[in-house]
Amino acid sequence: MQISVVTLFPELVDAGNRCGMVRSAIEKASLAVRGYNPRDWSADRNRRVDDRPFGGGPGMLLQPGPICGAIDAAVSESEGEPRVVALSPQGRRLDRHVIADWAERRQPLVLVCGRYEGFDQRILDSRVDEEYSLGDLVLSGGELAAMVVIDAIARRLPGVVGDAQSVVEDSFEADRLDHPHYTRPPEWEGRGIPGVLTSGDHRRIAAWRAEQAMLTTARRRPDLFTKHGPTADERAALERHWLGDTDAPRARDRTRD
Template sequence: MRIDVLSLFPEMFAGVFGSSILKKTQEKGLVEYHVTDFREYTENKHRRVDDYPYGGGAGMVLTPQPLFDAVEDLTHKSEAKPRVVLLCPQGERFTQKKAEELSEEQHLIFVCGHYEGYDERIRENLVTDEISIGDFVLTGGELGAMVIIDSVTRLLPGALGNEESSVRDSYSSGLLEHPHYTRPADFRGMKVPDVLLSGNHKHIEEWRTKESLRRTWKRRPDLLESADLTEQEKKWLEEVKKEK
């Protein structure tokens, strides 16, 4: 996978791309990261990439020319047609399902804006996806891009030490993940559930599924509306709902 980021502050990405899983995936040859200051593409003699909005109003708006030229240049260099992701509070809410969808692509381009907004022609004619990481506003798209890239990159085959890790993540199954425990079995009188010490893998998997259902029901019951549950899981869920 190739990931390009168009940003006015490319230095923000050095620490993120040079650390942890994102660094390891690049070292393994699973992904390439490229960050470009799209100010380099402006034809404005003062290197401006923004202008006053037509009709008046507060703030400045990113002009189309630098971003169109930047994306077109990166597209010409690509072996595959890229998905162009615009970070924007007005975009669709980012989810694990969207991360899984993007992880199947060969080339992603992230557009990180600033100021009051984007010229509407960028939305209508340049990007393929508009994504928001939540119902709040940031000073720019960089932090949102980092979140999405981290979420997508860890799904690439070989990115994690244990291939089952991403499969069992919260939201990947449509439910929140079950509780985890490690040694010691008894810490200050707080004990690990006996079933996890039993060695009976069938019972352990049943316990994990029930706990996943219980946690989802308590914390994010809205997820259960679209969860694809088996008949047995539906039965366990009804038992959970009846608990005090």
């Protein structure tokens, strides 16, 4: 899959490309990431790409000429028709459904990163298919949001994550959060691990994990139940738990509830 990033800081995106899962996806040729710096399309002798907003007000805006020059180059060098996505706090909220859809389609993406006060509106009107936001917070630039998109896509591309099952079992995949995990040592600072995990009984382990995932979801993100509400078994487990008759993920609860 090909992802182009229009950014004033290609070195920032490159740094992410050299690490972990993204690096692995690039090395396996499942993913290609290329930066386009709008300064290379600036007509200004100092390579400026920003100017003051008409009507006054604070800050500077990205000008249409250099940004659209970079977008046009990224589009024309993409294999096939790319989707042009601007990262913006005013966009639709990114979630795993959007990422899964993009990763499945493998349609090339052009991610456009803003800086300063953001984009001249004509950039969005003339070149951008969709705007997406990382959430209700304001970053100083779109690069970190673009890197989040690249990372989340990379781990969904075939053959990138060693055990594909681990992606399927992640939080949100079945509209549930993940269950608690434990590794060696079995005793640490006086804390043990749930006995079922060393029982060797894979059915009981799977049942315990499913129940813990459901309980964590019920406590922290009950909104996830709206699509796939608790099943009869899950409801019974919830009732048992509310009556105190269960081995709940206490350590995690203390940190959040």
